[in-house]
Amino acid sequence: MSSEHWPGIDFFILMLTRCRVSTLSIIKLTVIGLSILSGLSACQTGSFSSSANPLSKAAEPLQQEDSDPVAVSETPLLTPTPQEMSESTPQPTEGKAEMITITIVFDNYPYKERMQTAWRFSAFVTYKDQNVLFDTGGSGLTLLENMSEMNINPAEVQNVVLSHKHNDHTAGLQALLSAGADPKIYLLPSFSSSFKKQFSQQAEVIEVVPGLLIAERISTLGEIQGSPPEQALVIDTPRGLVVITGCAHPGVVKIVLAAKRQFKEEIYLEMGGFHLGSSSSYQVKQIIKEIQRIGVVHVAPCHCTGDQAISQFREAFGENFISVGAGAVIEIES
Ligand SMILES: [Zn+2]
Numbered sequence: 001m002s003s004e005h006w007p008g009i010d011f012f013i014l015m016l017t018r019c020r021v022s023t024l025s026i027i028k029l030t031v032i033g034l035s036i037l038s039g040l041s042a043c044q045t046g047s048f049s050s051s052a053n054p055l056s057k058a059a060e061p062l063q064q065e066d067s068d069p070v071a072v073s074e075t076p077l078l079t080p081t082p083q084e085m086s087e088s089t090p091q092p093t094e095g096k097a098e099m100i101t102i103t104i105v106f107d108n109y110p111y112k113e114r115m116q117t118a119w120r121f122s123a124f125v126t127y128k129d130q131n132v133l134f135d136t137g138g139s140g141l142t143l144l145e146n147m148s149e150m151n152i153n154p155a156e157v158q159n160v161v162l163s164h165k166h167n168d169h170t171a172g173l174q175a176l177l178s179a180g181a182d183p184k185i186y187l188l189p190s191f192s193s194s195f196k197k198q199f200s201q202q203a204e205v206i207e208v209v210p211g212l213l214i215a216e217r218i219s220t221l222g223e224i225q226g227s228p229p230e231q232a233l234v235i236d237t238p239r240g241l242v243v244i245t246g247c248a249h250p251g252v253v254k255i256v257l258a259a260k261r262q263f264k265e266e267i268y269l270e271m272g273g274f275h276l277g278s279s280s281s282y283q284v285k286q287i288i289k290e291i292q293r294i295g296v297v298h299v300a301p302c303h304c305t306g307d308q309a310i311s312q313f314r315e316a317f318g319e320n321f322i323s324v325g326a327g328a329v330i331e332i333e334s
């Protein structure tokens with residue numbers, strides 16, 4: 001759609017894995033070690049109206065290899081070749097460009113071998129020497145195991161941003177603190193007083209306001225009203241904004257519009273849960289039209305988006321659709 005306005009965008013997002021030796025298996029999207037879907041959350045309730053098993057469907061987007069040139073390639077490495085770089089990517093004038101890295105630590109969709117999957121979401125964002133863990137999944141043990149698999153030291157987590165109150169986004173926090181992390185915890189003013197009290201005894205707890213800067217280039221949208229209220233993470237990149245939504249309960253269109261207005265920039269990538277599992281294909285179609293009208297360049301839906309909705313986004317966005325899941329790493333040049 002808008003790729004003509006974003007020349008060479010295909011190579012600004014590089015789908016990687018930190019375990020290069022298993023690149024081939026990632027390309028083939030072999031999935032092992034699926035964990036049992038457990039810990040039903042308020043997110044799940046009402047988000048999947050069908051009785052289909054989300055686990056069996058979870059691999060579906062990853063099997064449609066032909067339609068996703070970013071995540072799936074016949075090339076052994078998913079990084080661009082030097083020739084591609086010179087053709088498509090502006091070269092840094094000096095030194096190595098700093099990369100903004102987004103690692104999906106937890107999701108119900110599989111991506112990398114040995115990563116556990118379940119109905120949960122967590123993403124780890126780094127830029128320079130700063131980092132933000134956005135959501136903590138729904139199980140401390142598996143969060144820490146997945147972090148270990150991605151070589152993320154829990155004790156080095158500097159900031160935790162909780163998108164909303166549901167367990168599949170917050171329940172890993174205690175285990176993270178117990179593992180030695182001493183992060184600033186950014187939560188919504190509407191969180192329960194008992195939750196705030198529990199964690200303010202262990203760490204610095206900050207109630208967010210719109211546009212609050214959490215780390216260099218990384219901000220929160222602030223509390224967006226919905227059922228329940230939610231905040232999204234907004235990363236300012238030279239290509240535009242990257243918006244990460246946990247569940248997008250207030251509505252994914254409402255959230256990306258708010259980000260565009262608040263930060264006065266275009267949306268380069270919207271990723272995370274879009275919460276469309278119970279929406280009809282017609283409703284999803286209308287939402288996709290809105291997302292495209294707003295000018296969102298790339299989408300990477302996962303978590304509670306819903307299998308049918310993910311398929312529709314894949315078809316609508318074509319090469320600008322990015323398949324993600326637990327263990328996917330997105331790098332964006334800054
Ligand atoms: Zn939720």
Ligand SMILES: [Zn+2]
Nearest residue numbers: 043168247304
């Ligand atoms: Zn959720």
